[in-house]
Amino acid sequence: MSNIITQRFIKVHDRLREKKEVKSSRQFAKSLDYLPQSLSEILKGRRDVTLELLRKSVEVYNINPFFLHHGKPPMFLKDSEGDDSVRVLTVVSDDEGDERILHVPVPAQAGYPSEVGNPIFMSELPTYTLPDYKYKVGTHRSFDVAGDSMEPTLFEGDKVICSYQESNFWESSIKDNYVYVIITQSDVLVKRVYNKIAESKSLVLISDNDFYQPFKVDISDIQEIWYVRAKLSPFLPSPNNLNNILHGEVKELRSTILQQSKIIKNLSSTLDNFMKEKV
Numbered sequence: 101m102s103n104i105i106t107q108r109f110i111k112v113h114d115r116l117r118e119k120k121e122v123k124s125s126r127q128f129a130k131s132l133d134y135l136p137q138s139l140s141e142i143l144k145g146r147r148d149v150t151l152e153l154l155r156k157s158v159e160v161y162n163i164n165p166f167f168l169h170h171g172k173p174p175m176f177l178k179d180s181e182g183d184d185s186v187r188v189l190t191v192v193s194d195d196e197g198d199e200r201i202l203h204v205p206v207p208a209q210a211g212y213p214s215e216v217g218n219p220i221f222m223s224e225l226p227t228y229t230l231p232d233y234k235y236k237v238g239t240h241r242s243f244d245v246a247g248d249s250m251e252p253t254l255f256e257g258d259k260v261i262c263s264y265q266e267s268n269f270w271e272s273s274i275k276d277n278y279v280y281v282i283i284t285q286s287d288v289l290v291k292r293v294y295n296k297i298a299e300s301k302s303l304v305l306i307s308d309n310d311f312y313q314p315f316k317v318d319i320s321d322i323q324e325i326w327y328v329r330a331k332l333s334p335f336l337p338s339p340n341n342l343n344n345i346l347h348g349e350v351k352e353l354r355s356t357i358l359q360q361s362k363i364i365k366n367l368s369s370t371l372d373n374f375m376k377e378k379v
Contacts, residue, residue, distance in 0.1 A: 108168050109149045132156045155220045165219040190222040200227035206244045209288040216323050239264040243281050249307040258333050262326030271297040283324035
């Protein structure tokens with residue numbers, strides 16, 4: 101039996117034929133550079149659709165990736181009230197249909213802005229779950245913090261756990277002086293935000309590190325906004341361990357000074373004896 105994504109892919113194929121956008125399954129396969137006999141095996145439920153075939157079909161026929169992964173309409177992006185700029189959030193679920201937290205590490209952040217709607221790219225990123233119930237409701241994503249622009253609040257190597265902000269509610273939901281992850285057309289930015297959408301259709305992004313100057317980003321340049329709810333930081337020694345470390349370093353320094361003091365004393369004594377012999 102084929103998996104649920106394959107079943108939805110078959111529904112998309114059938115819908116395209118109903119709408120007469122493709123004349124036959126063979127034509128559909130040819131348009132995707134796919135072997136017709138292999139497509140026939142998929143349509144008969146004998147094999148599952150491949151990631152590459154999904155990617156190609158999404159690209160050629162403007163299929164909604166969210167429908168393929170979760171079954172939620174619209175089936176095609178162009179069916180969404182004629183709005184070609186509709187934002188589609190790609191999420192990853194487990195076998196029971198529960199969303200997992202998708203993590204975007206620093207190496208993946210360079211390509212993330214151009215791949216926000218690509219289910220293939222998203223499926224290759226690491227995912228995980230957290231036990232707190234608040235992470236079971238809504239869509240969450242985590243990002244590595246890069247650089248020092250948010251010190252002392254966030255340090256390089258920290259991970260921020262965020263909840264997705266629906267674009268329809270940005271004007272009312274984005275709160276001044278809170279930290280967000282802003283996905284522009286070219287960057288992944290972790291910044292404190294001031295909401296200027298009502299005034300100038302923009303956000304002012306501020307770094308906690310005073311070395312960096314605030315700057316403005318137009319809403320038209322923003323693809324996604326994620327509200328930072330928590331952070332994960334690398335483990336540091338406990339205060340007791342730090343005291344032990346400092347105590348050990350001071351003890352070692354004291355021992356070194358005593359040894360040097362003895363050397364200097366012996367050298368001084370040697371010089372005195374030498375001078376007496378000369379006299």
